[in-house]
Amino acid sequence: MNESGVRLKKKSSPYGVKVPERKLTAQRPIERAPLPERAIISLHQNIGAASQALVRRGDRVLTGQKIGDSDKLISAPIHATISGEIAGTTMVINPATARPVEALVVASDGADEWVQLEPVENPEALSPKEILDRIREAGLVGLGGAAFPSHIKLAPPGDARIDTIILNGCECEPYATSDHRVMLECGEKVLSGLNIIRKLLSPETTYIAIEDNKEDAIEHMEDLIVAMGFKEDIKIVPLESKYPMGAERILTKLLLGREVPIAGLPLNVGVVVHNVSTTKAIHEAVVEGKPLVERVITVTGAVNSPKNLLVRFGTPLGSLIEYCGGIVGKANKVILGGPMMGFAQFDLGFPTMKGTNSVVVKEDTIVTEQCCIRCGRCIEICPMHLMPTLLAKYAKAGRYDQCKAAYVDNCFECGVCAYVCPAKIPIVQYIEMAKRELAKRAAKK
Numbered sequence: 001m002n003e004s005g006v007r008l009k010k011k012s013s014p015y016g017v018k019v020p021e022r023k024l025t026a027q028r029p030i031e032r033a034p035l036p037e038r039a040i041i042s043l044h045q046n047i048g049a050a051s052q053a054l055v056r057r058g059d060r061v062l063t064g065q066k067i068g069d070s071d072k073l074i075s076a077p078i079h080a081t082i083s084g085e086i087a088g089t090t091m092v093i094n095p096a097t098a099r100p101v102e103a104l105v106v107a108s109d110g111a112d113e114w115v116q117l118e119p120v121e122n123p124e125a126l127s128p129k130e131i132l133d134r135i136r137e138a139g140l141v142g143l144g145g146a147a148f149p150s151h152i153k154l155a156p157p158g159d160a161r162i163d164t165i166i167l168n169g170c171e172c173e174p175y176a177t178s179d180h181r182v183m184l185e186c187g188e189k190v191l192s193g194l195n196i197i198r199k200l201l202s203p204e205t206t207y208i209a210i211e212d213n214k215e216d217a218i219e220h221m222e223d224l225i226v227a228m229g230f231k232e233d234i235k236i237v238p239l240e241s242k243y244p245m246g247a248e249r250i251l252t253k254l255l256l257g258r259e260v261p262i263a264g265l266p267l268n269v270g271v272v273v274h275n276v277s278t279t280k281a282i283h284e285a286v287v288e289g290k291p292l293v294e295r296v297i298t299v300t301g302a303v304n305s306p307k308n309l310l311v312r313f314g315t316p317l318g319s320l321i322e323y324c325g326g327i328v329g330k331a332n333k334v335i336l337g338g339p340m341m342g343f344a345q346f347d348l349g350f351p352t353m354k355g356t357n358s359v360v361v362k363e364d365t366i367v368t369e370q371c372c373i374r375c376g377r378c379i380e381i382c383p384m385h386l387m388p389t390l391l392a393k394y395a396k397a398g399r400y401d402q403c404k405a406a407y408v409d410n411c412f413e414c415g416v417c418a419y420v421c422p423a424k425i426p427i428v429q430y431i432e433m434a435k436r437e438l439a440k441r442a443a444k445k
């Protein structure tokens with residue numbers, strides 16, 4: 001522990017890889033992106049059920065107005081991200097599931113007129129139920145990429161005892177810097193949101209995990225923890241910069257020595273992991289009464305002027321790239337979420353969503369898959385102790401039951417096996433295929 005009593009000893013992991021960080025925007029302050037003329041707002045932006053539209057073509061909507069909701073347990077409402085008129089509906093392909101989802105199109109009136117927000121003067125006086133209701137009504141989901149509804153994650157089943165909260169500020173994906181900038185520029189809100197979830201879960205221990213390539217963020221959060229009076233309750237753990245250090249399972253193992261069970265969650269071992277941008281949004285929802293209509297997105301790679309932008313959901317990718325000065329050179333591929341775990345998106349009209357944390361423009365190179373040379377690198381590197389080479393082989397041959405027997409469900413698709421494979425085998429794509437087929441079979445039963 002250091003002088004302030006807040007920063008603990010740095011930890012490193014035997015697993016994972018050093019990847020080129022390419023944090024081009026680490027020192028670029030957050031800028032507000034222009035509002036879109038038409039916002040394409042998907043009705044399915046979370047894990048769980050899609051929302052049903054609450055508005056019709058021709059309706060006038062205000063920024064922050066709820067325009068979609070579901071009565072299913074695992075769901076999160078959707079809000080208008082600009083004011084204007086509902087111009088109709090369209091379909092967009094969800095890159096994570098490759099499935100079409102319905103979206104509402106809002107034609108801007110240029111006014112950005114908001115609904116009346118309902119801030120609270122004394123958040124300490126709110127009951128746990130009131131806090132969870134405000135989080136749900138604001139449409140909050142995990143902003144680290146998973147997009148799991150936050151009010152569900154923060155209300156563990158009765159028999160689950162949460163003793164530790166880990167706030168995840170690792171941001172180990174190459175290029176991404178949105179969480180870094182959020183810690184530097186909105187650290188008070190991040191800690192206020194963290195304090196709200198501490199009130200809900202009453203943990204014994206709270207850690208903030210930050211990779212050591214963000215020393216300025218570590219120092220800033222350390223100072224804020226002291227200044228805001230959380231010195232006894234919240235500790236910072238610096239981590240060696242390595243991919244995939246920010247994965248929930250890795251953090252749980254590294255900080256607490258606990259293994260998350262196969263197909264389980266950190267919750268199963270008494271831990272809740274939240275992302276720093278999520279706790280900022282929790283502060284805004286609970287204290288300011290502000291629905292989730294925007295987030296910080298890193299737009300980077302082969303663009304003229306990479307930036308960290310505060311973007312309203314539904315803004316087309318093309319207009320963000322244009323705002324960053326357009327594409328440089330022969331770049332022809334856009335990745336949502338980063339090169340290790342992200343999804344390629346070839347349609348620049350595709351809208352940003354709650355789970356979009358970065359937009360990376362790259363030149364796509366044609367890579368030819370070779371035969372496995374049995375070097376074993378993928379096995380050595382896999383943080384889940386799986387046999388990626390076998391999983392790829394079984395999936396390629398359609399032997400999905402063998403994939404299941406080889407614990408394919410425990411793969412969290414970090415991509416390091418494919419990254420180190422000298423034969424350029426797209427191991428993660430094979431694994432995704434096997435998981436999809438197994439899920440289809442399970443749904444038929």
Ligand code: SF4
Binds near residue numbers: 383384414417428
């Ligand atoms: S098998 Fe899955 S968890 Fe293991 S390295 Fe590959 S992608 Fe990561």
Ligand code: SF4
Binds near residue numbers: 378388423
């Ligand atoms: S890293 Fe690639 S070539 Fe080596 S064992 Fe794994 S799949 Fe085979």
